[in-house]
Amino acid sequence: MEWYNRLETKESISMKFVSWNIDGLNAALTSDSNRATMSRQTLYEISKGRPDILALQETKLSKLTDKHKKVIFEMFPGYSFVHTMSKERKGYAGVMILYKDNSAIASAPHILEVFDEDDEGRIATLEFEDFFLSTVYTPNSGRGLTRLPHRELWDEEYSYYIQELQKTKPVILCGDFNVANEEIDLKNPKGKSANPGFTDSERESFKSLLSEGFTDTLRHIHGAKEGMFTWWTQLSKTAKTNNSGWRLDYFLISDELKDDLVDAGIMDTGQRADHAPVYIEMSF
DSSP states (O other), X not given: OOHHHHHHHOTTOOEEEEEXXXXXXXXXXXXXXXXXXXXXXXXXXXXXXXXXXXXXEOOOOSOOOHHHHHHHHHHSTTEXXXXXXXXXXXXXXXXXXXXXXXXXXXXXXXXXXOOTTOTTOOEEEEEOSSOEEEEEEOOOOOGGGTTHHHHHHHHHHHHHHHHHHHTTSOEEEEEEOOOOOSGGGBSOOTTOTTSTTOXXXXXXXXXHHHHTTEEEHHHHXXXXXXXXXXXXXXXXXXXXXXXXXXXXXXXXXXGGGGGGEEEEEEOOOTTOOEEOOEEEEEOO
């Protein structure tokens, strides 16, 4: 049974959340290339599940056109969205949150400002009655770790921002955090400590965030199950086939929400490499 059908049959489920680094929303909505077609199919599969909230990262849009909006609303009727774009570079980064208009919980949210350092459009945060929902596209440290200092500053500012949110009400975090937390979160961890996404600095920052009162939903549900990856390089034709991947995408929830967590998982995207959507089910 497909994941979205399974969600609909669970009477106790009140909210469904999906997060996906789509790596180019324009292509997914308008292009007919093989990769774009696979991306659009994945987006369609998500839409069939009618999640209460869908967060997208790396939209790569410098302008959201009427054509884009038309396709979005055809695929997600009855939704509204917020979208942030990079002020620094055109067609770079960007995140979007779509939410149901008529959900008793996910209606008329308040859009929060983010910290000034987010000039690349990497965060969007919505405030609902009982929680904050924030999505993030964390900077990559880059080849040769050239952007690691920037990444370290980002992690520090981001942690402070999230801690301030949590002082008010519980927080649900999702997105591409660009880090594999533990060795189990990548296929071949040996010798990878100098790779972006697996440096001691990046992992320590992520663990510090968790220690501020957050639960890694996938591990809370599945424990130390191996092979649960969310990203496979496109540079290797066999990476996806051999499941030689990394877990870079997460849903984190305030510890006080743990009892409301029903399920967490990764959506199967077939042959499509790069990122896969992750999802959680919450029963408030």
